[in-house]
Amino acid sequence: MADTTLMSIPGQVDPVPVAREITPRPDGRVDLIGLPKDQITALFAEAGLDAKQAKLRAKQVFHWLYHRGVTDFEAMTDIAKTMRPWLAERFYIGRPEVVEAQHSSDGTRKWLLKTPDGHEFEMVFIPDADRGTLCVSSQVGCTLNCTFCHTGTMKLVRNLTPGEIVGQVLLARDALGEWPKGSMAGLDTEEDRSEYRSDGRLLTNIVMMGMGEPLYNFDNVKGALKLVMDGAGLALSKRRITLSTSGVVPAMQRCGEEIGVNLAVSLHAVTKEVRDEIVPINRKYGIEELLEACAAYPGASNARRITFEYVMLRDKNDSDEDAHELVRLIKHYKLPAKVNLIPFNPWPGAPYECSTPERVKRFSEIVFDHGISAPVRTPRGRDIDAACGQLKTAAEKKSRAQRDREAAAAEVAAG
Secondary structure (H helix, E strand, C coil): CCEEECCCCCCCCCCCCEEECCCCCCCCEEEECCCCCHHHHHHHHHHCCHHHHHHHHHHHHHHHHHCCCCCCCHHHCCCCCCHHHHHHHHCCCCEEEEEEEEEECCCEEEEEEECCCEEEEEEEEEECCHHHHECCCCCCCCCCCCCCCCHCCCCEECCHHHHHHHHHHHHHHHCCCCCCCCCHCCCCCCCHHHHCCCCCCCCCEECCCCCCCHHHHHHHHHHHHHHHCCCCCCCCCCHEEEEEEEHHHHHHHHHHHHHHHHEEECCCCCCCCHHHHCCCHHHHHCCHHHHHHHHHHCCCCCCCCCCEEEEEECCCCCHHHHHHHHHHHHHHCCCEEEEEEEECCCCCCCCECCHHCCCCCCHHHHHHCCCCCCCECCCCHHHHHCCCCCCCCCCHHCCHHHHHHHHHHHHHCCC
């Protein structure tokens, strides 16, 4: 079981406490969520099973955790009844604790979650006609201090563990009723198994675009996404997963080689002066270095384009000249790319305003006219602060007492 150590992060003076693979439980049991099958096998062997039994039980348990979504060992009907209490005494099947769940008028859902050691973070589900996208967090807080981003005004508390990352996906599937029919009743027929596939399901895509910089938590993000992509479990294709980075250049090559998911880059500006201001990591890894890393990203092609995220800030990065320079950079580096134009989502005290609709439309037209896709992203979940750049834990937005009063009022209203 790993512990908490200190890690230095570029641009930050003091070391930051970073949780490793597992957050210890007070009762001594080990939470199996977030652990790969070989590690589960090793834990079972350490607990007293022989090598053959440990391997078999690990395979069975892994199936129930990630294919069936069970949270109780008693539901694992192909494991002997005498073995189930043995597992429950030593191991645990966790989920992030839900502090608050909100529904937007446009169907977007946001959850405020809490780690076992009391830290809060958020995840968001965005339903569309042809897909359902889960926006997953990788850290509690953020260290990048992007000036247009509300999340960036939080300090970094720690990295999320693989279990806390993949746990968001499991929790969303719980909430959406996405597990195979009959799983909670312990049914496990071939007919049931055949029903479990991504086609036609609500949750079809994952974006690592929630709180934090995923590439500053590389190993834990990698471990979690490997579980999401495992064919024996959640079995989500790497083509349906996108990792967003603000430009941690040294880790981008590793991301392509070792994880292999789609890449999105928070570009947001085309000049050093402006990007230094709004995306401070640019002072360490400049635009040219970043775009060279994009050009070298493994797997990038016209079929798997790199997405450049570009938040539209009034009179800051939204001129015709900015649009033409964006086109020039993409063509100069011969990048298979598309651009997502994001109308700025305001938050209290924000130093910027959103570009006018006319300016956003003109910017998009310039980029499109040069053969580069540049759709304007429709803001989602603004009424629950779930839109891009708005995530910030309720612990920093309102007090626990206020949440308790709201919960009590809701109970009274419900009768």
